[in-house]
Amino acid sequence: MWLALLAAAPLSPLTAQWEGMPIVAIYHRSADPQQPPMDSPSFQRLLVQMPGEPFSQDKIRESIQHLFATGRFADIQVDAQQENSGVILTFLTESRYFIGSVLVRGVPPPPTENQLHSATQLQLGHLFVPEDIQSAMDGLRRVLEDEGYFQTQIVPAYQRHPETQQVDITFDVQVGERARLGQVIVTGTPAFSAERLAQQAEWEQGKKTTSSLVQDGLTRIREFYREADFLGARIRIVRKVFHPETNRTDLELDIDAGKRVTIAVSGAPISRSKIEQLVPIYEEGTLDEDLIEEGERNLQSYFESEGYFDAKVNSVRETSGTEDIAIDYQVELGLRQSLREIQILGNHYFRTETLQERMRIEPARWRLPYGRFSTGMLEQDLAAVRMLYQANGFPEMEIVAALEREHSDSKTELMVTLQVQEGPQVRIGEFSITGNESFPAERLEGLINAASGQPYSEPVVASDRDALLNFYFNAGFPGARFQWKATPSEDSRRMNLQYVIEEGSREYVKNIFVDGLLHTRRGIVNRQLQFRDGDPLSQSVLLDTQRRLYDLGLFSQVEMAIQNSQGRENNRNVLIYLEEAPRYTLRVGLGADFGRFGGSSGDSTQVEGKIEVSPNISLDFTQINVGGRPHTLGFRSRISSLQKRAALTYSAPRFLNYPWLNASARTVFDETRDVRTFTSRRVEESLQFESKRSRITTLWTRYAFRRITVDTGSLRISPDQIPIVSRPVLVGMLSQSWIRDTRDIPTDAQQGMFTTADAGIASQFLGSQTNFVRLVLQNSSYHRFAGRLLLARSSQFGMQTPFGKSRRVEIPGQKAEIFTREIPIAEHFFAGGGNSHRGFAVNQAGPRDPVTGFAVGGNALLLNSLELRFPLWGQNLSGVLFHDAGNLFARLRDLSFRPRQKEVGDLRYISQAVGFGLRYQTPVGPVRFDLGYNLNPPQFRVQTEEGLSITQTLSRWQVLFSIGQSF
């Protein structure tokens, strides 16, 4: 490099002669010709020696120091050249490089890409030091050996980018064959044979030696020792010995079983699992006095919480002849008591309810028959109340607790009285903020709690400190400092307070470098950036940008860093490295539907159908990042005995670059018989726009055009209706849905409300053969009470009515025409089943064909559901008591609140069902089982094939399975 050549040249002896000569010009040159010099203003800001000034060796030295301090240069030289009666200086620099992308290629999982990247310890934006590559390779080797690769070859390669001073590093790895497990060698005092331990660990010879195999095996061994009462066993892997000739790895373990420890609790009944939970020796895997004492305290607290408020626990340790250890926790329970009342006296500044919210002790109530009390809990509650007062300016506050017991024949009751002495409140006298040069005091005062007249306390100052430093940090002042001074004023109840801020220098965004894009358009990324060149450097803005980039759904990793973070410069380059997610996904699924789908479709005695399990298979294909945009193309298909469905969807979130507007287009083919009355075939195209202006409110606008055909052979209705109902119908509908969702968790809400209003119109002007309007309203709300109980309710109302001209229906094989305004049967509302009325099987509520008795749906819907949800066992199993009421009606004018039928066949009444359900929490949501009992199932007449009219009643009992809450 030419700088090195220059370095060999002797330094000039002329500097002393140049002292005082005027500097004509100062230039900057980079060693790499591809790298442009610094821009003049930035360069000038760093110099101490300026053009026009006299030559000064000291100033030149200082200028070198300033340039080096930026962290951007590995080497700096200055040359001087006399020009006329002055001197031209040139600063020659060799740039430093910073780490860009780090790729490790050629390694199949395990390990994961993240593990490999972490093993290199090469971080985005950090200084690139070639010597670190060897450490990186050593790290990779360690991770690869953990996963059984002992014969790896790693070849690093670098690609430098002079314009950004970034270097991309690639490690090409040839892993060879993964080693397999050889022998397990155990040294030390294991108490069990190596064969036994290997069997316990499931370490069979020939298995692939991955880290999960080894770690899972160690866990099993530890559990094995624990169950054998070797609670202090020490187990470690000493080394792995690789044999290249056989590609086997021997594991060498060193085990010290220690002494057998048995732990018992005498004097009180307690389960083994509870003992293991309360005595920390089990979890810590070691035995010492501190842990034994902690076990005493935990057991005492436990018995106190069970109502034995005076319980005492004492541990006795015995060593038997074989040096095994027995620890006996001897319990004296004392009387079982209940906490009747908690009285708080002397509090004026805070209301009693405010103090009680911070306390854990509770008086007895139906959910806690003994209340909740222990001496430990009481101490913690006193400390919490004390802290509350002190944080509000009461430094001399005192609180003491007095306990009173009342004994009667059957029980002992405890009363706790807390006496509060608040003492004087100290408030802030004079308050000021100094040192704030960039922001006015008013702006900063809006961020903090302290102000003249407000309560004074150190927690308030600490909170204000955090708020101010956080504000400055996010405004581009990473070196801001905060100090405070409190001086008593003449009034002993006042403290003068001063906040002193040292802002430090402000940092700005210089350039934004984005790397890693293969398919994604750069504009998509740019639109998510919340900062521009020249903006103050703000950590919160960077985090917000990172979140937005993740929200696009295009990237599996979004890494952001500041280039050269250790250098001292005010203008920083921001690095964004993006790893695109796999574009194509193929999913194959198997499932089953359970319900009343089965039975012969022609059997009028089984209009509800028999309970049947219908297996299904689904195939989904998805492509994201379509055209370099955050668009998705998806194909979903599902085949079962109930349904054949295929849908092609194109989704375009952030449509036309509006972040609140999502668009989608869909084509669906669907053939379904989930209504036993008919099998329908539907081909539909739709276009939908979703507008989400706020977090809780969404507006959907949708145009759908569909052709619905009902299979004539499957229709189970009056013969005279078949010619009409079986004709295919074109429906073109424009609809809007308004949704307001304040639920905390949509899949399993604990509080909040969910309201929807859906209105649609099908009209000939929209291409529809049938004209009708539709309106559906729904409101659900969730209310917590008494701890873990939840009352959930949902009400639903729907109606649709035809309007305008009738549509003409040609009867095949006849010359007759029929004009009808009837809404096609496939467009009817259907209700019944796990997600609507649990007194009916799926889609079995409402009007029925007067001849066949099969459900035909309706044009008016009214439903109300009430659920009481409560925990049953642990965190995962809960129960539900429910009441569903409502029905479907043929027309809006048929809607009735009658609690029972007027006569057989009159289905205009409110059907009610009660029931019980179980919910089991899974990662995908709660799995639901409901058992419903219809209190007033419908009675109706059907005609048999022989022409007889018989009365049928739908089943009272319904068994329903599904996933997710019912509403």
Place this chain on the structure above:
Amino acid sequence: MDRRVKTCFLLLAFSLFPLRAEIIDRILAVVGDQIVTWSDVVAEANYQALLNGQQPPDSAELERKEVLRPILSRLMDQTLLAQAQKAFLFTPSENETARLEEVRKRFPNEQAYHRALAQYALTEAALVSHLERETNLMAFVDYRLRPQVQLTPEEIDQYYRETLVPELRRQGQRDVPPLSEVRDHIEQILTQEKINSLLEEWLQDLRRRTPVKIFE
């Protein structure tokens, strides 16, 4: 010759033999996040020569490795200690004024003093800066290492018997003072020796832990 023709010849000569750019300063070493430049080395060499009453070195002499390396090494050690001092929050007392007076007194008068400064390419401010740095570092080293020095009576006795007495006799001194009279003096010597040894270990440790790069 016509002046214009002379000017053309001169310009032609200059274009054929352009004035050479000279490297006037560069980085010689990086110690942590600090640098040591060639001008630092020159200034240090001149400063040491002034204190030692030697001739100021010229550039060619300083370029020789055997001359450059010790000065560079000393500056690097000073930089390491200065960085350690920052981390330790040590505030030294200001004794450089006294040292400056010591230096002045070596010269018969003010003019001689200022002539000497010019000869060694030093300003008084630069001299004071050097003295201040040295004084601070010496005070910091003493502060850090002196408490670690523990002398035993055996060590003092051994030095008296095996080093001091033989040296005095070698110098022809007949009356060797008793141990009690020279104990304080021996303690000072041994303490200083131990501090030097500890300093050497400390500097080696600092060099191991701090990223150091020397530009050859």
